[in-house]
Amino acid sequence: MCGICGIVGHQPASPIAFEALRRLEYRGYDSAGIATLTAAGNIERRRAAGKLDNLEYVLKEHPLPGTTGIGHTRWATHGAPTENNAHPHEAGRVAIVHNGIIENFATLKKELEAKGRVFVTETDSETVAHLVDEYLGQGLAPREAAFAAIKRLEGAYAIAMIFKDHEGLLIGARHGAPLAVGYGNGEMFLGSDSIALAPMARKMTYLEDGDWCELTPGHVTIFDMTGAEVSRPVQDLTFMAGQVGKDGYRHYMEKELHEHPVAIGQTLKRITDPASKRIALPEMPFDPAQVPRITITACGSAYYAGMVGRYWLESLARIPVEIDVASEMRYREPPQPDKGVALLISQSGETADTLGVLRSLKKAGQSIVSVLNVEHSTMGRESDLVLGMDAGPEISVASTKAFTAQLSVLAALAIDFARARGTMDQAREERLTASLLDLPSRAAEVFTRTKDIQAMAAVVAQARDVLYLGRGICTPIAFEGALKLKEISYIHAEAYAAGELKHGPISLIDQTVPVVAIAPSTILFDKTLSNLQEAKARGGRILAFTDAEGAKRLEGVAEQVVIMPDVDAFVAPILYAIPVQMLAYEVALLKGTDVDQPRNLAKSVTVE
Numbered sequence: 001m002c003g004i005c006g007i008v009g010h011q012p013a014s015p016i017a018f019e020a021l022r023r024l025e026y027r028g029y030d031s032a033g034i035a036t037l038t039a040a041g042n043i044e045r046r047r048a049a050g051k052l053d054n055l056e057y058v059l060k061e062h063p064l065p066g067t068t069g070i071g072h073t074r075w076a077t078h079g080a081p082t083e084n085n086a087h088p089h090e091a092g093r094v095a096i097v098h099n100g101i102i103e104n105f106a107t108l109k110k111e112l113e114a115k116g117r118v119f120v121t122e123t124d125s126e127t128v129a130h131l132v133d134e135y136l137g138q139g140l141a142p143r144e145a146a147f148a149a150i151k152r153l154e155g156a157y158a159i160a161m162i163f164k165d166h167e168g169l170l171i172g173a174r175h176g177a178p179l180a181v182g183y184g185n186g187e188m189f190l191g192s193d194s195i196a197l198a199p200m201a202r203k204m205t206y207l208e209d210g211d212w213c214e215l216t217p218g219h220v221t222i223f224d225m226t227g228a229e230v231s232r233p234v235q236d237l238t239f240m241a242g243q244v245g246k247d248g249y250r251h252y253m254e255k256e257l258h259e260h261p262v263a264i265g266q267t268l269k270r271i272t273d274p275a276s277k278r279i280a281l282p283e284m285p286f287d288p289a290q291v292p293r294i295t296i297t298a299c300g301s302a303y304y305a306g307m308v309g310r311y312w313l314e315s316l317a318r319i320p321v322e323i324d325v326a327s328e329m330r331y332r333e334p335p336q337p338d339k340g341v342a343l344l345i346s347q348s349g350e351t352a353d354t355l356g357v358l359r360s361l362k363k364a365g366q367s368i369v370s371v372l373n374v375e376h377s378t379m380g381r382e383s384d385l386v387l388g389m390d391a392g393p394e395i396s397v398a399s400t401k402a403f404t405a406q407l408s409v410l411a412a413l414a415i416d417f418a419r420a421r422g423t424m425d426q427a428r429e430e431r432l433t434a435s436l437l438d439l440p441s442r443a444a445e446v447f448t449r450t451k452d453i454q455a456m457a458a459v460v461a462q463a464r465d466v467l468y469l470g471r472g473i474c475t476p477i478a479f480e481g482a483l484k485l486k487e488i489s490y491i492h493a494e495a496y497a498a499g500e501l502k503h504g505p506i507s508l509i510d511q512t513v514p515v516v517a518i519a520p521s522t523i524l525f526d527k528t529l530s531n532l533q534e535a536k537a538r539g540g541r542i543l544a545f546t547d548a549e550g551a552k553r554l555e556g557v558a559e560q561v562v563i564m565p566d567v568d569a570f571v572a573p574i575l576y577a578i579p580v581q582m583l584a585y586e587v588a589l590l591k592g593t594d595v596d597q598p599r600n601l602a603k604s605v606t607v608e
């Protein structure tokens with residue numbers, strides 16, 4: 001994680017860097033800093049612990065001059081989130097910003113200390129500054145010194161550097177963490193992603209792993225890891241500047257929750273044939289009928305989307321599915337079948353663990369299909385097929401609309417596979433597709449239930465522990481609800497498949513532990529009802545998301561219900577994810593937490 005940016009041009013660099021950092025703050029907000037070159041060619045830095053507002057205050061008091069600069073917003077890995085550990089790090093003639101982890105920093109640091117270098121921070125990143133300066137001291141020019149240093153780094157990094165006495169020079173490098181070059185008018189930029197670059201550049205180039213580049217005003221030269229000059233495609237920026245405002249909502253999360261209907265609708269639009277109203281996914285680079293197994297991997301909410309996807313793919317397309325979180329899958333080394341398909345799910349397309357699995361499963365001969373919101377991300381570029389969602393930029397750290405967009409793609413994929421494998425007749429296909437296409441309207445209806453969700457939130461906000469229960473295809477939605485509550489309200493929440501309640505968690509239940517049930521009146525409703533009665537019998541306060549039929553049957557059992565629009569059981573997990581996320585949001589409002597930037601988290605987790 002961490003966000004980095006760089007500017008070489010003719011306008012004051014510091015305000016541009018600050019604007020880029022605002023847009024990158026979702027990647028980490030433990031500290032922030034900017035360094036620029038003064039007219040005399042000296043490096044000056046301003047840094048502050050905590051959020052960007054603190055840096056803004058420092059910059060107001062002590063503005064930074066110069067038209068060449070770098071910026072950083074940090075999610076701490078090595079060293080506490082203090083001002084001293086904040087980037088940019090300076091050593092002699094160079095200042096650097098770094099996103100990632102330098103895995104061999106201890107060895108490099110020892111070597112540099114032996115040469116008399118004094119380290120002043122607890123970070124791994126400072127090593128890079130010293131290493132570059134060491135090579136500069138040996139008489140190498142900035143470009144050569146940067147290259148010599150980069151070649152010695154192990155781990156993951158995106159780096160930007162500026163050099164004393166070299167106005168109009170910026171060097172960037174990437175390996176395992178994203179970095180993009182932005183093209184302006186007589187100015188050039190570096191940014192961790194397109195969102196950072198959107199206000200100042202109209203075109204951009206994503207560097208490939210191992211690439212590094214030299215930027216001067218109006219020009220970029222890109223090199224690969226051998227030092228050979230390479231050319232990389234230039235693309236139009238897809239995220240425009242205005243798309244990432246809050247549009248009058250209190251938080252990005254609130255705005256993004258309200259964008260569920262549009263995110264689902266736009267996503268489905270891309271994968272449906274408007275004339276036949278049938279699912280029309282891009283052609284697969286394999287024959288779906290011949291696929292022996294799908295291996296789904298993801299992290300966080302995307303993993304829960306994958307859990308729902310497994311239900312659909314197994315039950316509709318009768319295809320065996322293996323699934324795990326990426327950080328486990330990466331080191332499990334499960335045997336991979338011949339002609340198998342790896343399905344990676346990620347909003348950002350940059351999550352280090354998921355990317356690691358993508359690469360290892362590619363090596364293991366699996367076809368790589370990824371479900372991504374940011375299609376030009378590293379995962380997108382390394383996949384055999386990208387199934388793009390169209391959720392638009394998601395800024396709030398807690399994922400919302402990307403989750404339902406992921407589910408929409410996975411539902412369509414299950415239908416597509418089922419058709420290709422002959423496991424679903426046309427009538428059923430039409431019914432399921434219709435229920436999917438009807439979802440944007442049903443999703444919009446959910447917001448008419450806000451008052452009921454707020455009433456439920458008032459109960460949850462009093463609790464120290466909350467239990468979420470689901471059954472079957474709604475179990476992953478219970479997990480999503482518990483994750484969201486933990487993430488943004490800091491209330492401890494556990495999710496369980498309702499049937500497991502009696503095998504342990506029931507012992508936790510008393511009047512102080514609300515039980516939130518995700519319970520549409522589908523085929524497993526009776527069983528869920530029994531489980532809820534068991535919880536109620538132990539004094540549990542039952543709060544349920546259900547439909548009109550379910551609400552009737554929960555009378556006397558549930559203390560509060562949110563009555564959801566009636567939908568086909570197939571799409572229930574997509575619809576029920578919305579109020580579950582809204583509940584977490586409403587609880588967070590009551591608790592007064594920092595909804596968009598919860599403590600210790602970052603949105604794009606580009607370290608292992």
Ligand code: G6P
Binds near residue numbers: 346397604605
């Ligand atoms: C972080 C975010 C989650 C997200 C997860 C996976 O933990 O806080 O909201 O679900 O990363 O991110 P990805 O970009 O791979 O979907």
